[in-house]
Amino acid sequence: MKRFPNNPILTREDVPAIPPELVDATSVFNPGAIRHHGKYILVTRVQSRSRETFLVVAESPDGLQFTMHREIVRLEGMEKLGKRVFHVYDARLTELEDTVYVMFAMDMEGLCHLGLACTKDFQRFTFLGITTDDDTRNGVLFPEKVGGRFLRMDRPNRAQVDGGVRTGNTIWLSASDDLIRWKPVAPLISGRFHYWDEFIGSGPPPVKTRDGWLHIYHGVAGHFGSANIYQAGVMLLDLKDPSKVTGRCRFNILEPRETYELTGQVPNVVFPSGMVVEQYDSEGFALPKSPVKVYYGAADTAIGLATTTVEELLAAAREGEIPSQGM
Numbered sequence: 001m002k003r004f005p006n007n008p009i010l011t012r013e014d015v016p017a018i019p020p021e022l023v024d025a026t027s028v029f030n031p032g033a034i035r036h037h038g039k040y041i042l043v044t045r046v047q048s049r050s051r052e053t054f055l056v057v058a059e060s061p062d063g064l065q066f067t068m069h070r071e072i073v074r075l076e077g078m079e080k081l082g083k084r085v086f087h088v089y090d091a092r093l094t095e096l097e098d099t100v101y102v103m104f105a106m107d108m109e110g111l112c113h114l115g116l117a118c119t120k121d122f123q124r125f126t127f128l129g130i131t132t133d134d135d136t137r138n139g140v141l142f143p144e145k146v147g148g149r150f151l152r153m154d155r156p157n158r159a160q161v162d163g164g165v166r167t168g169n170t171i172w173l174s175a176s177d178d179l180i181r182w183k184p185v186a187p188l189i190s191g192r193f194h195y196w197d198e199f200i201g202s203g204p205p206p207v208k209t210r211d212g213w214l215h216i217y218h219g220v221a222g223h224f225g226s227a228n229i230y231q232a233g234v235m236l237l238d239l240k241d242p243s244k245v246t247g248r249c250r251f252n253i254l255e256p257r258e259t260y261e262l263t264g265q266v267p268n269v270v271f272p273s274g275m276v277v278e279q280y281d282s283e284g285f286a287l288p289k290s291p292v293k294v295y296y297g298a299a300d301t302a303i304g305l306a307t308t309t310v311e312e313l314l315a316a317a318r319e320g321e322i323p324s325q326g327m
């Protein structure tokens, strides 16, 4: 992927003061992204000096220059949970039947859940519920039902990186009839120990192509002492049966190299979370030549944009497995 020359596209200096919670923001990162009614929308993660986390919408006419809203996203109905929610973060956006769904991480006492909210206008957001029983992050909805059911990928937090947070090394496919209650269907891919993607999690929601469901994920190399390196990669799932993995990149497609990715609140992080494919055919398949914009968190501090095409991503997903030494 190629970095946009004016990266980073959003930094703490772009975050307006939204008193009393948010003044002099510390960071803005890990955005969900969507093109909606001709505008590019990001739902960003913003932190204040208290290290509270807020979701704040940013919008743009061209996907390159964004303006942040002067209000914090309020998830209406979340107060009825009656339980403390420390943070909501890492939104992923999917449009289903004229409604935009936001799946996000919710840090609660002892574990992290996946929460679901919806909006039609990015002004009002309705909280729909907690959608997990176990510690889980990185939930992404498929943009349509497959085989009559809603599908998502999610990543149970069952592993621990040295010096890092609880994480996971398997992305699962789950299914649901109502978007709230989910059942695991099958594990999809697991971390490749010793290589770039030892710990993994979904990036942006998958994209429908004639060749299958194209999906960008993040991989963490945890074997470099104090520095966990977060990178981006790509995989492909069978169109009709997404529990079948048909491709996975050998090389990462983006890794921390620029100063704004190498240094910051958490160094060495590119964290892809939003993706806009510009062109689809009349049956809703992404066109191979279509430009693709990938929005990513850089060092948990700023937002970067990387560009590519659908066919380049498909080619990367077909690179194949990392061969074992000596075989």
Ligand code: BMA
Binding pocket: 030, 089, 090, 165, 167, 230, 266, 269, 271, 297, 300
């Ligand atoms: C992950 C998540 C992301 C974060 C990344 C790097 O576990 O918490 O939100 O960007 O770590 O710190």
